[in-house]
Amino acid sequence: MKTVTVVGASLAGLNSVQQLRQQGFDGRIVVVGEEAHRPYDRPPLSKALLAGRADVDDLWLCDEEDQDELGAEWLLGVRAEQLDAAAGRVRLSDGAEIDTDGVVIATGGRAHRLPGIEDMRGLHTVRTIEDAIALRTELTGGAGEVVVVGAGWIGAEIASTCHELGLRVTLIEAGDVPLSRTLGDAMGSVFAALHTDHGVTLRCRTRVSAITNARDGDRRRVTGVWLDDGTQLPADVVVMGIGMRPATEWLAGSGVAVDDGVVCDPGCVTELPSVVAVGDVARYRAAPGGTARHEHWTNAAEQPTTAIRNLLAGTTVQHYRPSGYVWSDQYGVRLQVAGELDRPDEVEVIDGSPSDRRFVTAYRRNGDTVGVLAMNNPKLFTRMRKQLANRIPAS
Amino acid sequence: MISACAVTDLPPGESVRIQADVPIAVFNADGNLYAIDDTCSHQDASLSDGWLEGCFVECPLHAALFDLRTGMPSCLPAKKPVRTHMVLVHDGHIYVDTNAHERVPQPAAEPATASAGEAVA
Numbered sequence: 001m002k003t004v005t006v007v008g009a010s011l012a013g014l015n016s017v018q019q020l021r022q023q024g025f026d027g028r029i030v031v032v033g034e035e036a037h038r039p040y041d042r043p044p045l046s047k048a049l050l051a052g053r054a055d056v057d058d059l060w061l062c063d064e065e066d067q068d069e070l071g072a073e074w075l076l077g078v079r080a081e082q083l084d085a086a087a088g089r090v091r092l093s094d095g096a097e098i099d100t101d102g103v104v105i106a107t108g109g110r111a112h113r114l115p116g117i118e119d120m121r122g123l124h125t126v127r128t129i130e131d132a133i134a135l136r137t138e139l140t141g142g143a144g145e146v147v148v149v150g151a152g153w154i155g156a157e158i159a160s161t162c163h164e165l166g167l168r169v170t171l172i173e174a175g176d177v178p179l180s181r182t183l184g185d186a187m188g189s190v191f192a193a194l195h196t197d198h199g200v201t202l203r204c205r206t207r208v209s210a211i212t213n214a215r216d217g218d219r220r221r222v223t224g225v226w227l228d229d230g231t232q233l234p235a236d237v238v239v240m241g242i243g244m245r246p247a248t249e250w251l252a253g254s255g256v257a258v259d260d261g262v263v264c265d266p267g268c269v270t271e272l273p274s275v276v277a278v279g280d281v282a283r284y285r286a287a288p289g290g291t292a293r294h295e296h297w298t299n300a301a302e303q304p305t306t307a308i309r310n311l312l313a314g315t316t317v318q319h320y321r322p323s324g325y326v327w328s329d330q331y332g333v334r335l336q337v338a339g340e341l342d343r344p345d346e347v348e349v350i351d352g353s354p355s356d357r358r359f360v361t362a363y364r365r366n367g368d369t370v371g372v373l374a375m376n377n378p379k380l381f382t383r384m385r386k387q388l389a390n391r392i393p394a395s
Numbered sequence: 396m397i398s399a400c401a402v403t404d405l406p407p408g409e410s411v412r413i414q415a416d417v418p419i420a421v422f423n424a425d426g427n428l429y430a431i432d433d434t435c436s437h438q439d440a441s442l443s444d445g446w447l448e449g450c451f452v453e454c455p456l457h458a459a460l461f462d463l464r465t466g467m468p469s470c471l472p473a474k475k476p477v478r479t480h481m482v483l484v485h486d487g488h489i490y491v492d493t494n495a496h497e498r499v500p501q502p503a504a505e506p507a508t509a510s511a512g513e514a515v516a
Contacts (some may be wrong), residue, residue, distance in 0.1 A: 018471075041472070044438075063474060297457075301472075327456060334456075378444040378455035386446060 001101040001274075001312065002027045005090050006072075007080045007250075008106030009033025010042070012279025012300035014061055016104045017072050019308035029072035030098050032090065034107075035128060036077035038067060043297055045132040046157040047329055051164050052136065056129060080107070083254035085272050102311050104304075105251070105262050105270075105277040109244040109295075114149070120213050122222030124239045126158060135239065139165050143236040146170070147225050149208050151178035153328050155241025156191065159200050160330040162239075170201040170233055172208060172225070183337075184347055187361060187373055190354040191330075198331050203227065211238060244295060246281045259283060261293045267316035268307035274314075276307040284320060298325040323389055324371070333357050336378060338385040339371035351380055360384070399430075399482075399489040410452075412443040415493045419480060422463055424450045428507045429463035430480040430491045437473040482507040 004020055006013045009031050017029055033039075040059040048054035067074070079093040083103065090098045111125030122143075124135045139146070139162060148159045151173035162169045175181065177188030178195070195202045210226040224234040246261045256270050257263040261283030264270045268277055268284050277284075279300040286292040299322055306320040326337040344363040352359035352375075360380050363371035372388065374381035399405070399413050399421045410422045418433035420443035427450065433443050440456035447453075450463045459473030466476040481492040484507050 048438075062471065066474070336455075378441065382444065382446050382453075382455045 001025070003098070003100045004029050004102040004104065004311070005098050005100040006031045006104040006106060007083075007090065008104075008108055008279070008281075009035070009037075009039055009074065009076060010106065010108055010279070010300070011039065011061060011297065012108070012304060013104070013106035014039040015301055016106055016278055016304040016308055017070050019304045020312075021070055023308055023312055025308075025312060027101075029070070030100070031072050031074045031076075032078060032080045032092060032098075033074065033076045034079040037129060038064075038074065038076065040129065041297075042127070045126050045129065046154050047161060049129075049132050050126070050136050050139070050158065050161045052140070056133075059129070080250050083251055083256065083275075085255045085275055088274070101274060103275045104307065104311065105256070105275065105281055106279050106300075106304075107247040107250070108280045108300075109246040111240070112243045112245050113240055114208060114211075114242070117211050118220070120211070120220040120222055121216055122213075122235070122237050123211065124237065126154065126239065126241070127244065135237070138237050139167060144168060145233075145235050146237045146239065147172060147233055147235040148239045148241060149225075150241035150243070151175075151191075151195070151202065151204075152182075152241055152243070153179075153326070155239070156195070156330050157328060158239050158241055159195060160198075163198055163200055163331070170203060170235075171195055172206060172227065173202065173204045174207050176204055178202070178204075183341060183373060184344065184363075186347055190375075193354075194331055194333070194357075203231075206231070244280065246283075246293070248281065263291075265316055266319040267310040268303060268320055269310050269316050273316075274311070276311045278303040278307045282307075292322070294322060296326050298323055323385070325385060333376050334378065336374045336381045336385075337372070338381070339363070339369075339388040340365075341371040341373065344371065352377060396483070396490050396492055399491055402484060402487050402489055405489060408447055410443040410445075410447065412441060413491065415491070418443075419491055419493065420452075421482065421489060421491060422447055422452060424463055426508050428482040428484065428489060430482045431461065431463060431466050432477040432480075434477075435459060435461075435473060436468065436475040436477050442477070484508075 006016050039061040044054050081093050082091040111127040146162045146167045146169050148155050149172045151171050159169050159171045178191045180188040206227045206229050208225050209228045212224045213220040214223050222238050248258045262277035264277050264284045266285050280295045283291050283293040306318050309318050310316045324339045328335045341363045346364040350362045358376040360377050361373040362369045372384040405423045407423050407425050412433050413419050420433040421430045435454045437459050444455045445452040451460050457472050460469045466479040483490045
């Protein structure tokens with residue numbers, strides 16, 4: 001293998017380059033990044049950067065010197081438009097073509113928007129630096145009422161940041177409680193209380209049916225939202241935190257299978273041993289019998305270790321084992337999750353109390369602790385996370 | 396010089412956070428005592444809540460590793476070192492010298508040891 005092209009220059013792409021060098025690859029590495037920026041950290045986009053507690057220069061994942069040391073060619077502000085895997089060629093939006101032996105797909109995804117709703121002023125998603133700066137400009141520029149659609153991790157963090165900035169916030173959630181799919185209803189209720197105790201209005205079991213708007217110069221501007229229960233809420237700003245869609249359009253006709261992500265084996269290898277996928281875009285086969293795709297920082301940081309090993313070996317020699325570690329900061333409390341929180345048969349608070357905003361909850365299956373959720377207790381959480389890492393079976 | 400705790404209150408594998416002009420974390424790594432700035436140089440997290448392994452501490456938030464002897468990070472996402480501080484043991488009590496702030500990074504120094512402290516006591 002002489003040339004490896006890493007498509008995507010965010011955390012998973014950068015870590016893939018680091019892993020290539022760390023695992024002894026001394027050939028040519030080309031990195032293609034659609035965004036003009038060098039690799040940056042996205043979690044602060046909904047927190048410190050949005051709140052104004054950090055600026056863009058705090059976000060770079062490595063300094064220029066460390067980046068240079070990796071000895072890669074960085075093609076930034078240019079998009080990969082086509083992969084011809086059989087010929088070993090990646091075609092770019094500027095017309096250039098890269099002949100390559102290996103490909104690492106790290107294209108992440110785009111923020112999902114409500115279907116059928118046109119782009120207009122005051123309507124936001126948060127995925128990039130530009131997104132966060134544009135939203136911050138509006139939030140600090142005289143907006144009063146904010147509606148956040150979706151009370152998942154990102155929606156909750158944005159609601160918390162808007163509250164920190166002194167805005168009136170309404171949070172819209174389709175489920176019974178926030179995060180019920182991830183944490184279950186009991187723990188989801190704890191997060192519902194976190195919002196409402198801070199004066200944020202939480203409306204569950206409802207969806208947005210329309211965005212009301214008015215003419216504003218040559219464009220239109222948000223004036224509010226209609227909910228499917230008939231409620232009309234005024235809004236100066238509407239932020240959609242309703243998930244992302246993997247960026248896989250460029251793989252059409254490539255021979256790489258796509259199904260809500262790049263389809264790969266348990267070692268993040270596609271049907272072609274010279275093409276691997278990492279980060280938000282990778283849908284890998286996971287036990288038992290299903291597939292998994294993770295949209296989290298830690299996954300993007302950890303997955304390249306396995307994927308690059310398999311790419312360099314030319315075959316799958318290692319299966320990926322996710323740590324399932326996720327963190328979030330909301331309303332000044334720190335939340336941490338690790339392991340598997342789905343399908344528990346027992347959920348028990350084992351330390352502290354949710355009402356004190358300091359607790360640890362164990363998620364168990366057949367008596368075994370398989371997952372842990374903590375609020376403001378990083379010490380016990382870390383101890384349990386380490387135990388889980390050693391216990392989760394490789395199957 | 397700031398008083399941290401009694402030697403007996405910091406057994407091997409444990410850590411304590413003390414308040415100086417900035418918070419400082421004191422560790423007992425297999426009998427050797429170390430003190431570093433408590434706040435991770437990457438993002439806001441308390442290293443005294445971290446995972447101690449040998450003479451390294453892993454940040455509880457993003458798993459950045461810091462060498463307790465030098466304060467240097469040994470992996471991303473941390474890029475900058477944390478300051479180290481001298482630890483002294485007297486009469487069974489642990490003290491931290493916070494005047495050594497400016498020496499960053501510092502060469503690996505001979506650590507104070509918990510057992511030496513007990514010998515003094």
